Every structure is written in C-alpha cells, then in structure tokens.
Amino acid sequence: MICITGTPGTGKSTVAEILKRRGRKIIHLNEYIDRESLFEEWDEERESLIVDEEKLKLHFLSLELSDVIVEGHLSHFLPCEKVIVLRAHPRELERRLRKKGYSEKKIKENVEAEALDVILIEALENCKEVHEIDTTSKLPEEIAEMIEDVIKGRASFPPGSIDWSEEVF
Ligand SMILES: Nc1ncnc2c1ncn2[C@@H]1O[C@H](COP(=O)(O)OP(=O)(O)O)[C@@H](O)[C@H]1O
Numbered sequence: 691m692i693c694i695t696g697t698p699g700t701g702k703s704t705v706a707e708i709l710k711r712r713g714r715k716i717i718h719l720n721e722y723i724d725r726e727s728l729f730e731e732w733d734e735e736r737e738s739l740i741v742d743e744e745k746l747k748l749h750f751l752s753l754e755l756s757d758v759i760v761e762g763h764l765s766h767f768l769p770c771e772k773v774i775v776l777r778a779h780p781r782e783l784e785r786r787l788r789k790k791g792y793s794e795k796k797i798k799e800n801v802e803a804e805a806l807d808v809i810l811i812e813a814l815e816n817c818k819e820v821h822e823i824d825t826t827s828k829l830p831e832e833i834a835e836m837i838e839d840v841i842k843g844r845a846s847f848p849p850g851s852i853d854w855s856e857e858v859f
Pocket residue numbers: 696697698699700701702703704705786787789790825826828829830833
C-alpha cells in the first residue's frame with residue numbers, strides 16, 4: 691500500500707486522479723471513512739470528522755490490500771509501505787484553499803499546520819519510508835510522474851529541505 695498524504699489543499703486528490711487515469715487503483719480515504727462509517731463523530735468546532743487512528747489502522751490491516759494507493763490527509767496513519775507527503779508553500783496553500791471556498795478559520799488552521807510540518811512529523815512517526823514533494827510550482831502531471839518513480843523504486847525524495855516555519859509569523 692502506498693499513501694499520499696498532506697495538508698488539505700496540497701493537491702492529493704488532483705494527483706490521485708491522474709494516477710487513476712494511468713491505471714492505478716485509488717482509495718479516497720475521506721470518502722471511504724464516510725462510506726464505511728469509520729469515524730467517531732463530527733467535530734463542530736473544528737468542522738471535521740473525528741477519527742480513531744488506531745481503529746482505522748486495524749481496519750486496513752485486516753483488509754490486506756496490495757497494489758493500491760490511498761490518498762487523504764489521514765492516510766499516513768495506515769499500514770503503508772511508502773508514504774508521500776505533498777507540501778505547498780503557505781501562501782500558495784492559502785490561495786488554493788480560498789479558491790476551494792474554505793472558511794477563513796479553516797484556511798488559517800491548515801496554513802499554520804503546513805508551515806509547522808505537522809503532517810510530515812506525524813508521517814515520520816508512523817512510517818518507515820517517507821518521501822516529500824513540494825508541489826508549489828509543479829504541475830500535477832509532474833508530481834504524478836515523481837510518485838510513479840517512488841512506487842517503482844526509481845527515485846527517492848527524502849524529507850528535510852523545506853522550512854516554512856517563518857511564515858507562521
Ligand atoms: N500542483 C498544483 N499546482 C497548482 N494547483 C494545484 C495543484 N494541485 C492541485 N491544485 C489545486 O489546488 C486545489 C486543491 O487541490 P486538491 O487536489 O483538492 O487538494 P487535496 O486533495 O490535497 O485537498 C484545487 O483547486 C486544485 O485544482
């Protein structure tokens with residue numbers, strides 16, 4: 691199992707669509723969690739579903755999936771062989787989320803999380819092989835190609851070159 695994760699707006703679903711068109715099997719984790727009722731409850735305050743990450747992991751372990759790409763901002767909690775963390779510069783992320791119609795509160799929350807590497811840190815805690823791709827000035831097609839290379843073991847994009855912490859201030 692390969693996971694594509696990242697802060698909302700970093701382009702996970704967009705790149706997953708391209709990989710699907712190229713013949714890859716894709717699971718959109720948010721839709722899957724909804725369909726299988728794998729969430730605990732709706733968090734009114736944070737405008738998001740509350741998910742038990744351990745339960746989610748056990749569910750996927752029991753499925754024993756192979757040759758599948760899971761995309762979603764919680765996918766790095768799953769038992770996966772490789773995790774690809776998509777990144778976007780906070781200003782670009784803000785632009786993308788505003789265009790998507792996110793509330794100002796959600797934009798701020800996600801931009802801050804991106805600047806502070808929140809998902810990357812979680813991914814490093816949960817997975818053995820983590821890759822990081824900065825999508826800020828790349829076309830989705832180019833990113834899809836990089837992910838194919840990671841899956842086939844032809845390329846590696848180790849994390850560590852991004853520092854947007856100053857953007858928080
Ligand atoms: N590489 C990219 N460059 C510029 N804009 C992008 C890129 N990838 C996605 N977008 C745009 O950013 C927004 C968020 O993309 P989306 O795939 O929905 O992100 P996610 O699934 O990670 O929340 C969409 O409007 C999409 O068209």
